[in-house]
Amino acid sequence: MTSELDRSAAVEKGAVEKSAQEKSAADPAAGRGFPGAGLVKGLATTFKTMTRPAHTVQYPDQPPELPPRTRGVIALVEENCTVCMLCARECPDWCIYIDSHKETVPAPPGGGRDRTRNVLDRFAIDFSLCMYCGICIEVCPFDALEWSPEFEYAEFDIKDLLHEKDRLREWFFTVPAPVALDPGAEEPKEIAAAQKAADKQLAAQKAAEIVALADAGTDGEAEGEG
């Protein structure tokens, strides 16, 4: 009653902001209604929840629905690795171990000199240290590292969490295809650039065609006249 009076007084004064404040202050009391309405509401909420399906998943029997880009484990494509060591150096807790040696590639028959290249001997990630920040994956210039959604690699001994490159390779086969862009999203740079080039080419081609057609037209007209 008093809050209503206050509200009307405030409206009369023309203090719109104040009336809004008063209204919001009076609302909780107004929403409560008759005594015990809140208690009934509580019962209704729990009952409604009971009639709806559960939020939980029976995990071992039913695989979880993981979101795309799940950070499960880090996978490696050995062939893409050039032993540049960027990942090992950027790793905040130094859990990547890389060993390599240099091999000499003999000069091609046409002449030139011998080249050296790095050969990967060992690539291991200690997942007992890894904090799943993903910096190694971001920093890799040749996409040799990827996130895999695989997560079932618990071990009984913490030492067994150090995984070598063959295991990391196995995980690579579980890496899903890149997620489709959201509808209306900006195109990736590469595609936009390629599209621009293609458009340019198409426009040039069209212009050439028009020119050719115009030429043919004038030719025909000339023929007709002639």
Place this chain on the structure above:
Amino acid sequence: MGGAAHWWLEVVLRLVVILGFFLVVPLLVGQMEHKAMAHMQGRLGPMEAGGFHGWAQLIADGVKFAQKEAVVPADADRTVFQLAPAVALLPYLVALVVVPIGPGTQVGVALDLGLFFVLAVMGVGVLGTLMGGWASANKYSLLGGIRTAAQLMAYELPMLLSAASVGMAAGTLSLSGIVDKWQWWWLPWQLIGAFVFFVSGLAELQRPPFDMPVADSEIIFGAYTEYTGLRFAFFLLAEYAGIVLLCLLTTVLFLGGWHGPFSAHLGWLWTVLKTLVLSFVVIWLRVSYPRLREDQLMRFAWTALIPLALAQLAITGVVRVL
């Protein structure tokens, strides 16, 4: 000679049925609590034990409790400590003997003072908790025990007053007599009494939202803190047996017991059905409401329930005289 044998057989049979009821229905309510509570919280509850929706979960729990070591604290009062779970559990079994399930002879012992007997015996059940709290030599147990005692004092009075109202309405203290006299219009007539009886029964059983004596965030698990193994399981079983007895009593006193369609043949089914629905309400309340604070608990009993119970008594008296 033959008559005596027949009589003994009947007594044994009745007791076996009551014991079976006492052992099965509380487990049923416990399982219902597991599942209903889980679904009310958006979970599934036990799903593994027994295969189909975890139906054997409580049996598995019982086996687990039986395997555990029964520890008695060094400073505990050994005899009282070991006796307490039995004191908590057995009164509910004894009370069950006089509660009628169906019309006529479907009752363990038809006692003329049934209502008086049941309420007296139910009060003894709380004594087990008090004993456990005192004998454990643990400050949390003691606090829990004292809270239990305070709660018993506060809530026993409205419970007795509302039960007295039904006794007054029926003009008898025999439970079968009360149900026999029951008419549908008793439902609105005794509505306040039913509310007071049910709520103070919940408080006496220390069920949420009146579970201050076992408030785990304050006093671990109250009087049961030091209990392990089977003794602990007995306390838990006592809680569920208490729920069953409270719901059964509410059914018999306020909801007309076996009255319902086909009550001549299926009377007992109506009693059990009403009891289970009330048990569901007990679980529902537990899931929906937070725990009352100790002072709120006391204020609710003394300023709300007791005046309501007295008002119900007055209403009953006025209607009876008219």
